Amino acid sequence: MNVFYNKQGIGDTLLVSMKEIDKTKRSVENVGDVARLYHKDSEETVGYHIFNASSYGTIDRTGMLAVTGSLLDTVQTALKANGIKEQLELPEKPSFVVGYVKDKKKHPDADKLSVCQVETGDGTHQIVCGAPNVAKGQNVVVALPGATMPTGMKIKKSKLRGVASHGMICSAKELVLPDASKEKGILVLDESYEIGSDFLAQYHG
The missing domain is CATH 3.30.1940 (Nucleic acid-binding protein fold)
Structure with missing residues (x-):
């Protein structure tokens, strides 16, 4: 949700x-x-x-x-x-979590893509990322498979130019954050963000 x-x-x-x-x-x-x-x-x-x-x-x-x-x-x-009886429940886990880029390598078949290994608290996810500023050692925002972006796009396990990608590393603009930078690139978080935690809860907290 x-x-x-x-x-x-x-x-x-x-x-x-x-x-x-x-x-x-x-x-x-x-x-x-x-x-x-x-x-x-x-x-x-x-x-x-x-x-x-x-x-x-x-x-x-x-x-x-x-x-x-x-x-x-x-x-x-x-x-x-308003007379609607449906009961909603809290999600078992957040859709947008704080991740840590453990490794970054060049995509074998696309100059502008990187293959990243990202720790999300419940294991390491391989994510293909096209942002020019992604780098090893960063804290980032990860949309896990199943997450729905503000645009309505659902994040799914997929392949980008033949390489498996399980999630998306997000920019502030993609998350529609009020202080989003106009520059292209992912949102890089400081070390106060806990790996694996609910990003939105920390950001708004």
Whole structure:
């Protein structure tokens, strides 16, 4: 589950994404302040748009939000107040974690790509990265397989030019952080960030 909020950009609306589906398969049901997004064939809920969100709880952050118990309470309060009985649960693990680049090598078949070995707290992930500033020894933000980016793109295990890649090393712009640099490149974190921890919880904390 991912939650996004930007009052200045889109108004007082929480965007809750639970699953990625083809837009042609998506339907919307409006109930009061809530728009339920669902698969039009299976009717499975894939997300919610909650309007007038601040009337259901305190939201004092912008961008991608850490899915905490407090934020989930705000979402559940809004759903219940608008007659929606579905119960949401906290994710078992965060989608965006702090990683450590243990090694970086040139991609064998692409000059502008690097093959990185990134420790994420639960093991080492091989990630192909195209950022010019990625380097061995950095703390970085990793979108794990299954994560949904603010654009709606779901991160999957894949191959880039024939090399396996399990996740994505993110830029501040890709995470829609309010202080994102306009320069190209990944977001490099300082040593205060704990490897394997929920990046959004630390960033907003």
